[in-house]
Amino acid sequence: MSLWEKYLNKNSLPNLDKNIMVDTLIIGGGITGLTTLYYLKDYQSVCLVDAGLVGNGVTKNTTGKLTYLQNTIYKDLEKNVGYDSSIEYLKSQTLAITLIKDIITKEKIECNLEKVDSYVFTNKENELNKLKQEYEFLKNYVNVAEKKLPINVSSLYSISVNDTYVFNPIKYLNHLKSMLKDKIYEYTKIKKIIHHRNKYICYSDKYTIIADKVIVACHYPFFFIPFCLPLKSHIEKSYIITRKVKKNPKFSAITVSNPGMSIRYLEDNNEIYEICLASSHKTSSNQDDLKNFSNVKKTFSLKDNEIIDSWSNVDIITDDKLPYIGEAKKNFYIATGFNTWGMTNGIIAAYMLSRFILNEDVPFRDLFSINRTNFYQIKSFFSNTINSLKAFVGSKKRQKDWYSDNLKITTINGKQVGIYTDINGKEHIVYTTCPHMGCSLIFNEIEHTWDCPCHSSRFSLDGKCLKGPSTKDITYKK
Ligand SMILES: Cc1cc2nc3c(=O)[nH]c(=O)nc-3n(C[C@H](O)[C@H](O)[C@H](O)COP(=O)(O)OP(=O)(O)OC[C@H]3O[C@@H](n4cnc5c(N)ncnc54)[C@H](O)[C@@H]3O)c2cc1C
Incomplete structure (x- = not known):
């Protein structure tokens, strides 16, 4: 059970009990789907369905950091898609933080939002240069500092920004769920979608929803065509353990690269939880959960009797490290591939998708396009196919x-x-x-x-x- 699961609103909303017609159907009630519903609530005949309880997907297993300091993403993007696109990505992430803060403030959502410094650090000589280059890139655009970590963790070099946040993602979603409950069907899984005469017929177990427009926000789309996600991405898994501590050092930190390590704190009800993540890896090359959990314990010197919660989580990693957000075919939209940064990318996806639906200008449209092809993607298409095969064969053996x-x-x-x-x-x-x-x-x-x-x-x-x-x-x- 994850730390956030305890906060999940388990009073379920009704499931779909008749055939209905709407302008827009949103499939999936994680941070992406529910925030999209929030943006569309006043404008459309719109509804959201979730296969289970909203919030009970990947979002309840996240670590909930709202930061644009994401490993060494900007240097990676510069290499993969160019300098200008890297700056655009930075703008998208800072905008996402502003957008979620605006929603939280406007709707008075109590979700433990806390401003904390974010750090990226390394204890490996061979990563030093890369992190220094990330610092050089960022200092032109944001207030970044070369700064030591505030806790005693082995680190050669670290950088930090101070306009970032942590929050409780499930309290955020619970609030949206109760605000928007008239537009949500829980325990309603969409199993098939057929395009017929400019409408989408979406089939759940018993009933159908006919929609003009469909937004697929279900983390990993359940269909292969359109979009063929298995050929464009791989899965990364990490393991998380929490323990109670006495002081909140008010920061979050993450390492440069895999095997990743991250740490943040949650202060709630006079308790402080330390949320420790490690053992990030591709699921194609490492499938031993017991060993990976015990690595987390070793990395953070966690004793068995201190452990409050332990869980694992997966996210979809794209070849060029950019999410896929946009129109896959006419009036059919997808948001996925958040590269373990779906708190910010889920928010930016919600903002973009709602603007697609409302025919308004859509920022970052080309950057995150579902149909983009760049050299890096073509190059790594083959490694992805090999990855999928490795995962398949590895699972058999x-x-x-x-x-x-x-x-x-x-x-x-x-x-x-x-x-x-x-x-x-x-x-x-x-x-x-x-x-x-x-x-x-x-x-x-x-x-x-x-x-x-x-x-x-x-x-x-x-x-x-x-x-x-x-x-x-x-x-x-x-
Ligand atoms: C270990 C780890 C730590 C992370 N930490 C961070 C972090 O600190 N900061 C950050 O920005 N990001 C983080 N992320 C990434 C982030 O958690 C995810 O990218 C994000 O939660 C994805 O949200 P979502 O709304 O797309 O998907 P989900 O939360 O999975 O929501 C999808 C919903 O769709 C529903 N659904 C699925 N199929 C169907 C169907 N057929 N019909 C109806 N409903 C369906 C599911 O039930 C689910 O509720 C982390 C990821 C990992 C793996």
Whole structure:
């Protein structure tokens, strides 16, 4: 369970109980979808559907830093897409911070928003130059300083900015949920979309929504065409542990590159939580959850009896490190590929998508275009395909000795199943092939979920699909 999950508003809103028609349908109620709904609330016949409770997707597993100091993104972007685009990206991130602050202030949302310094640091000689170049780039545009970290962590060099924030993303979403409840259907999963006579017919289990315009904000789109995301991205996973501490040092920090490490604090109800993240990696090359959790403990010298929550999270990484936000085909919009910066990119996506819908000028339209092709993307298309294959083959060959005695992988009637025996001796049997594209699922022994290393679908102990792109369960049927 993540730290934020405790804050989740579990009083569910009604699910879709009849066929309806709207101008605009938003699929997905994370930070992206709900903020888009907020921007469109006064203008349109608009509704949002979520497969479960809103907020219960990737957003509830984030670390919730609102910062434009993102590893060494600006030097990376300069290399990938050029200097001007790098500056544009910086503008998009600072605008996103302003936009979310405006919403929080206007709607008086109590979500532990706190202004804190952000740091990027390195303890590796070979990253020193890159971080110094990032500093040189940024000092032309923002107030950045070469500054030591305020805690005792091994670091050779660090830089810092002071106009950034941390917040509680679930309190933010809860507020929007109660404000916009008349326009939201929970536990309504869209499984198929058909384009017919300028309308989109969107099918849930029982009912349909006919919409003129559709916004897909469901983290990983559940369809392959249009857009072919599996060929344009890979999945990165990180592990997070929280403990209580006595003082709030009021900063957040992140390392230059993988294996990543990040830290921030949450002060709430007279308690201070330290949120420690480490072991970031591509899921194609590393699938051992137990080992990765224990790396986090080692990195932050965490003792077992201090641990309050531990969880993992995945995000979609694009080849050129820019998100995909825009029109995939006429009146059909997608926002995804946030490269672990979806608090700011989700907000900027919401702003852009609402302006698309309202036919207003859309900033950063070309920069984040769904259909962009640049040299870097073409070059890394091949590495991406290899990555997908590696994840697929790796998942098939996964090492059985990762698992403890209460998990067995076997075959029943020619189909591979996983059998988990819980502490009461009850067996939980599921099919272990992901219904999305056929990868083998990995059992996550800390969180007791079945996770797909290829495209990040996730299933419960009894096979219920908790996260897409899969729209189907893996429940075993006798
Ligand atoms: C370890 C980690 C730490 C991070 N920390 C930060 C950070 O500090 N700062 C930052 O800026 N970013 C951070 N991120 C990134 C950020 O958390 C994500 O990019 C962001 O939460 C994605 O939000 P979303 O709204 O796109 O997706 P989600 O929150 O996943 O929302 C999508 C919603 O769509 C619903 N859905 C899915 N399929 C369907 C369907 N078929 N029908 C209906 N509904 C559907 C889901 O139920 C879900 O509620 C981090 C990411 C990781 C992995």
